[in-house]
Amino acid sequence: MNLPILSAAPLTMRALVQSDYGGAAALKVAEVPTPTLTPGAVLVRVMSAALNRGDWHLLTGTPYAVRLAGYGLLRPTRPIPGMAIAGRVVAVGAGVSGFVPGDEVLGEINRGGFAEWVCVEPSALAKKPAGLSFEQAATLPVSATTALQGLRDAGQLKAGESLLVIGAAGGVGGFAVQLGRHLGAEVTGVCSAKNVAGVRALGAHHVINYSDERLGEHKGRFDVILDMVGAEPLHSLRGLLKPGGRLVSGSGGQDNALFGPMIPIFRGLLSNLGSTERFVPLMNKPTVADLELLCGLVASGAVTPDISDRLGLEALPEVLDHMGEGRTRGKVVVNLSADSPRSPR
Ligand SMILES: NC(=O)c1ccc[n+]([C@@H]2O[C@H](COP(=O)([O-])OP(=O)(O)OC[C@H]3O[C@@H](n4cnc5c(N)ncnc54)[C@H](OP(=O)(O)O)[C@@H]3O)[C@@H](O)[C@H]2O)c1
Incomplete structure (x- = not known):
């Protein structure tokens, strides 16, 4: 049985949108339609997302081999970047079991994470223990x-x-x-x-x-x-x-x-x-079991994510553009809820 939507998603949302392969100029923050919940998927209100070097590869479209891996030959087919998210399930699609609205989750997704809402396959998601912040959880996938x-x-x-x-x-x-x-x-x-x-x-x-x-x-x-x-x-x-x-x-x-x-x-x-x-x-293979294991290590204090910066969406174009230089320390997170902390820039 599918439970009702916890809080209705608005028709539009704020997201980082990539129009082309390139640098900061290819990115802009825009108001775009909120994804529609599809059967077999869950709708997540993203609270935090982490930046990864893979986001930079998909920003620049290099190495060119990544374009052949389904991301779009001339321009990105999935225009919203962001592959590591933590947030709250707000609605579950037909046929989904194991998740209910209100569950706090984290996961590695196929783009779309630098947005307030994302529709994802539940097989990508692990449940976030209460002891972890959304920021900490977003650093774990990838x-x-x-x-x-x-x-x-x-x-x-x-x-x-x-x-x-x-x-x-x-x-x-x-x-x-x-x-x-x-x-x-x-x-x-x-x-x-x-x-x-x-x-x-x-x-x-x-x-x-x-x-x-x-x-x-x-x-x-x-x-x-x-x-x-x-x-x-x-x-x-x-x-x-x-x-x-x-x-x-x-x-x-x-x-x-x-x-x-x-x-x-x-x-x-x-x-x-x-x-x-x-x-x-080494090729990272996202698994829910590993995310759960890592959540446990963070909750127990054995591992502490090293968060070096907290951003709003507006700062992302410039910061993502510089990621390719390989000078980022620890993890940088973007906070997508209006009342989340951000480092002064
Ligand atoms: N195989 C996979 O599945 C997989 C998964 C994730 C990432 N990756 C790849 O792995 C690489 C690292 O990813 P990441 O997310 O850790 O990147 P990152 O966060 O951007 O790493 C940047 C760090 O690299 C260090 N660095 C740069 N040159 C160095 C050198 N010569 N010797 C030692 N440290 C150096 C920098 O430290 P200093 O400023 O102190 O030099 C900086 O802190 C990327 O190429 C990424 O694409 C692969």
Whole structure:
């Protein structure tokens, strides 16, 4: 039985709309029709959404391979960006079970998150525990699931092993440092000078400031490397592994505008031939079970999302445009309820 709508959605809503591939000029905040609830879907009032580097890839349409993945060859087919949301279910479509209006949820969605309302498939959503804020919950889809799957599944990280996180100050890396520690590893984070204290505060046992210290000085030291930057040559990273170590690669770098990470992944897999060390490509797979696990870790205090900025929709074009520079610290969230906190800009 479907329950009635908790609070009727208005006919129009505020959203960030992307008219083209490009930079900030391709984005504008506009009043657009509120999505209609369809059978098998739920209508969510988005309270917070998190920015991800993937939003920047879909803003610029690079690498070009992303356009072929159904996002639109010449211009975006789904014009509202935003893939990581937390909010409240306001209505459930015909045939939906397991959700009722009023449920607080989080999830990774196929665009549409930088808007006040979104219609999504319930299979994308986990229930948000009361102890988490909407902002905290919005940081978990994409970044925290990537970090978890990178360490637990791709890296097969075990307690007592040594872990190197490259990109430790970023969205994925900040979670990886905390999860690595939670899994019982000895964690070394790599970041620039300005983020050394922050990465240490996340729980890293050791921090390498890449402006001062070369990674090559740490040959044969790590069981698992999670590389979320893609700037170091493959042979240098392999040299940092202990025998039997795993190099988990989550980023192909920015070099190849056509194919993105595909060529580095191919090279990495080839390098496994005749070697006891493994190159393992990482591809985040959204699962409700992992979101629930991560919610539990945040609720228990084992993991604390590192929220570096809180924005309103108006600030998004400029901030998203700059994400490709790779200087974002922690997670940036956009708040979509009128009374939500925003950092002064
Ligand atoms: N495979 C997947 O499923 C998956 C999922 C999510 C993201 N990704 C990809 O993974 C990458 C990271 O994502 P993210 O969301 O964590 O990005 P992000 O939040 O934009 O990461 C930015 C961070 O990268 C750090 N950084 C830049 N150059 C560095 C270097 N040479 N060494 C160490 N750290 C460096 C910066 O720290 P400093 O300023 O201190 O240098 C900054 O804090 C992106 O390429 C993204 O597309 C892949």
